[in-house]
Amino acid sequence: MSSGQIVLFDIPSKTGKPWSLNPWKTRLLLNYKGLDYKTEWVEYPNIKPRLEPHVPPNGPQSMAPYTIPTIMLPSGQYVMDSLEIAKVLEKEYPSPSAHVDSPYYDRLLEQTKAAMAALPSVYVTNVYDRVLGEASRPYFHETRTKYLGMPIEEYLAKHPVEESFQAAEQYLRNVTALLKENGQGPFLMGREVCYADFVWGGFLLFFKVMGEDVWERFLKATGDAKVHLDFLEALEPWTKKVD
Template identity: 30%
Template sequence: MITLFDVPSTVPGKAWSLNMWRARFSLNYKGLPYKTQWIEYPEIAPVLKSHNIGPTKYFPDGSPYYSVPAILDIDDKTGEIKAALAESYDIAKYLDDAYPDTPRLLPDDETQVKAVKEFSKEFINIIWLPSLYLILCKAVLAKLNPASHEHFSKARARDLHPFYGKDRLEEIPLSAEEEAEEWKKIEGCFNALEKSIKGTDEKGQWFLGDQITFADFVIGGFLIWTRKILGEESEGWKYIKGWNDGRWVRFLDGLKEYSQRID
């Protein structure tokens, strides 16, 4: 049985994070049985260490950074640990190798695999805008359980420190008027995302045209995160729904069958 480690929230179904949704989409698409172990942010490092799941990166001072999604795959019959790893792309690659009779997340063609991998790594740079990150992270903070508030507030403020110079998200001001003004700039990020998809196949719904791959779960993870955190009736989601001729609503609708299962 596969265990997926995820951070809970107060949104329906608990699952919210763009990165965790990448792995959840992958498992659902393959139809693999799994269970979720919900852990709060301060628990991530000790829980992953206890399962010998290594860090996904290191800070400039050399300290390790432990993150989710992470999975533990244990053989039901023997109890043998088949895999213990983190990072959504590495998880996708493992699932393809370990379960070859299920739908593939990565294409067979090596050139296409490279395109999917590069897109997955560069995605954040395509969609990145400090104001968008701030708006979404502030919305996340309001939907996390109290046990995760302090950790998330400080960690995300650290990410944004070069732009805002604060140590906690709550210390970064953002009025309704400022947020409305920022959404005008954010549209450009979605235009860039649209271009990255159309550049492969203008007729295709997905990153590689008619074929769903892990790259589509990267996009879908971001979109479902945005919708769940902002809310269906929020002004922000209404903006997104109207951009790029409704592309993003259609995109999420196309992934609906893989977003229903939260075990």
């Protein structure tokens, strides 16, 4: 039976708080729209058994058939994938609009995908070493070893962190330019929030949780730390609620 609330399925960190960039996108959107929701925390090995009875699997291009974020609407309908969730929430709860169809989404996604492709040495290793609790670490190590084509430790040895940041720097600076494009700021559309802002917000919060050393190096790679710190400050009304 539905409780009347939306349920957000998220993966806990070792502290039991949000960390992953994709669930953050959905959490920020839920908070922005002021929707009543609760979090159901699901460790990595429990994601498939928890979701499989309720939602079709992802396509073969996905890293896993069942992924988080997923939500359950008050109707009992399950929706998986952050962009699909955003489209459904925008349709079901249109006010305030998150402008999910803003062209900034595709423009930003092009840069974040390229940056993530350059940064596995940073995020895979630090999520494993610093973020995840014991229940998720073996699953994460096994699946990311398959994804990287070698054990995490070996990948890090072959792809030093500093070289990875250098490879990602241009893409991160392109995002900085996007945020500066509208002179009114601090958001991509200026003073008005759009879903793409939550995508970038999730990205920033993801790297921030890895530790001050990672966070400072990340900000340096953007070319203008203040732009992103001001952006996060402007997002604070929707980053504080974590359940």
